[in-house]
Amino acid sequence: MTNDEIIRSLREYDGPDMKLMEICGSHTAAIARSGIRTLLSGKIHMVSGPGCPVCVTVTAYIDRLIELSRNRKNVICTFGDLIRVPGSSENLGKARAEGADIRMLYSPFDMMPLAEEEKDKTFIFAAVGFETTAPVYAGLLSEAEDRRIENIRLLTSLKTMPRVVERIGNRMDGYLLPGHVCTVSGFGTYEPLAEKLSIPFVVASFEPENILQAIYAMVMLKDKGIVRNFYPSAVTRDGNALAREAVDKYFEAGDATWRGLGSIEGSGLYLRREYTGFDAGSAGLTDDHETAGCHCAKVICGEEKSEDCPLFGRSCTPSSPKGACMVSGEGACFNGYHSEMTKIS
Numbered sequence: 410m411t412n413d414e415i416i417r418s419l420r421e422y423d424g425p426d427m428k429l430m431e432i433c434g435s436h437t438a439a440i441a442r443s444g445i446r447t448l449l450s451g452k453i454h455m456v457s458g459p460g461c462p463v464c465v466t467v468t469a470y471i472d473r474l475i476e477l478s479r480n481r482k483n484v485i486c487t488f489g490d491l492i493r494v495p496g497s498s499e500n501l502g503k504a505r506a507e508g509a510d511i512r513m514l515y516s517p518f519d520m521m522p523l524a525e526e527e528k529d530k531t532f533i534f535a536a537v538g539f540e541t542t543a544p545v546y547a548g549l550l551s552e553a554e555d556r557r558i559e560n561i562r563l564l565t566s567l568k569t570m571p572r573v574v575e576r577i578g579n580r581m582d583g584y585l586l587p588g589h590v591c592t593v594s595g596f597g598t599y600e601p602l603a604e605k606l607s608i609p610f611v612v613a614s615f616e617p618e619n620i621l622q623a624i625y626a627m628v629m630l631k632d633k634g635i636v637r638n639f640y641p642s643a644v645t646r647d648g649n650a651l652a653r654e655a656v657d658k659y660f661e662a663g664d665a666t667w668r669g670l671g672s673i674e675g676s677g678l679y680l681r682r683e684y685t686g687f688d689a690g691s692a693g694l695t696d697d698h699e700t701a702g703c704h705c706a707k708v709i710c711g712e713e714k715s716e717d718c719p720l721f722g723r724s725c726t727p728s729s730p731k732g733a734c735m736v737s738g739e740g741a742c743f744n745g746y747h748s749e750m751t752k753i754s
Contacts, residue, residue, distance in 0.1 A: 412618055415625045422450035422628060429453065429627050430711055432574060433587030434461030434739025435615055441744035443617035445624075453628065456711035457741035459573050460587060462537045462566070463490045464709055464733045464740050465667045469696035470537075470566045471496035477533055477564070477689060478509035484527070485511045486520045487535035490737045493730060497698040517549045524561045533689045536563040540593045540656075543567050543678055547655040550687055562689035565679060568665050571598055572676035577710055579606045583627030585620070586612040588640040595648025596638050607634040614640045659684050666695040668733055669706020705732035708741050715745035722746060 410418070431437055437457045440446060446455055459465050471494055478485045478501070485501070492501045492513065505511040510530075514520060517534050524532040536546050546563060553561050570590055586599060591612050603610045609630035613623035623639045630637070638644050656678070665677025672695065680688045699706060703725070704718035715721050715734070725731040727743055734742035 410625075412621065415621055416448050419449050419453060419621070419625055419628065422453055424452065424628075424631075426452045427454065427582040427628060427631065428456050428580070428711060429583045429585060429624060430456045430458040430577070430581045431585040432458040432460040432570060433585075433590065434464065434737065435589070436585055436587060436613070436620065437461070437741055437744050438739050439615045439617065439620060441748050443620075445617060445620060448621070449624070453624070455624070456581065457708065457715075457744075458577070458584075458711065459667060459670065459709040460539065460570065461709075461734070461737050461739040461741070462539060462542075462568070463494055463737040464705065465568065465670070466491070466494060466537055466566045466733065467666050467668045467694060467697040468495065468497045469666075469694040470564070471500065472696075473690060473694055474501060474533075474535055474564060475499065475504045475509075478504050478511055481510075482530055483510070484523070484530050484532045485509065485535065486514050486517075486523075486532055487511065488537075489513045491535050491537065493736045494733050495700060495731065497696070517545055518552070520561060521549075521552065521556070521558060524558050525556075528560055531560050531562060533562045533564055535566075537566045539567070539590055540569055541589045543656045543660060544593065544652040547659045550659050550684065551655070553687070561687065563680065563687055563691070564689040565691040566694070567660065567678035568667065568676055569662070569678065570594070571602060572673050573667060573670065574599075575602055576670065576673055579608055581608065581711060582631060583608055584610045585623055585627070586610050586636075588612055588614045588644055591638075591640070591644045591648065593649050593652045595646050596636050596644055597646040598648070600636050603636050604634040607632060609633055610636045612636070612638045612640050612644050614643070666697060668697055669699060669709060700731040703732040705734040705742070708734055715742040716749065718742070722749060
């Protein structure tokens with residue numbers, strides 16, 4: 410079918426209501442920017458899922474980073490989004506304004522020359538992410554070993570997708586799988602889950618045309634427990650074995666707490682015992698204090714839309730976020746807010 414035919418079919422769809430979850434925050438951002446929701450029938454509901462790493466990081470993790478930053482011998486290195494994520498009482502931005510040495514980097518590898526230059530300090534990278542970024546941190550540790558750089562650490566909040574999707578389960582009628590995650594893990598990882606839940610899982614890139622094709626496939630495959638790969642140029646059934654081997658060398662699976670979702674068995678990655686010398690204290694970070702009135706937990710599970718939250722667009726905006734979903738450019742509330750502003754303008 411041509412793209413025009415797919416759009417017409419999705420716009421004219423008049424079957425049973427369908428809730429389709431784009432798991433990944435990058436898909437959420439791409440869908441919002443391209444206006445894909447405006448092309449769909451009112452009976453096709455795209456739901457943002459828990460695939461934004463910043464959005465599912467618990468407050469205890471932020472609090473631990475802030476605690477570490479109070480030590481003048483420590484330097485906290487992080488991507489920009491994490492600076493504004495609320496902890497239980499403050500964020501990293503406030504700690505930095507009060508004098509903590511917190512540096513925003515574009516890549517974890519940017520920390521290496523800094524650590525070599527300032528050997529009297531310990532450089533701690535805020536290692537958040539999913540299957541896509543875990544190989545990067547494995548590569549960082551490998552390089553640190555090769556170059557004998559001993560003053561770097563990771564505070565990890567690394568999570569994997571399948572278990573959280575299983576937790577949400579067949580409350581959805583289909584799942585849009587993230588292409589970059591499946592590049593590493595392979596789409597075969599999701600085949601047993603699709604069969605168990607009897608719903609379709611479809612892999613897509615982040616191009617609007619490819620996303621529309623994947624949505625159309627999910628609609629056509631309703632109630633069929635199969636996986637389809639619409640990103641064959643990058644994704645295979647088995648994924649990237651070398652990347653997974655690198656991750657397996659340094660990390661092992663364990664239970665992880667997701668912001669608003671609680672503990673999910675086997676959904677986290679932690680440094681293996683032989684590499685705990687690189688760990689900045691990642692274990693036991695389970696406390697999660699959501700801002701009063703914040704509905705991020707319900708939003709990332711598909712139970713509510715962002716606009717259903719009483720704080721959305723009122724006290725919670727991108728310039729003054731009360732919940733993690735309003736911070737990141739991949740967050741459901743962040744993208745929902747800008748979509749609403751676009752309608753108004």
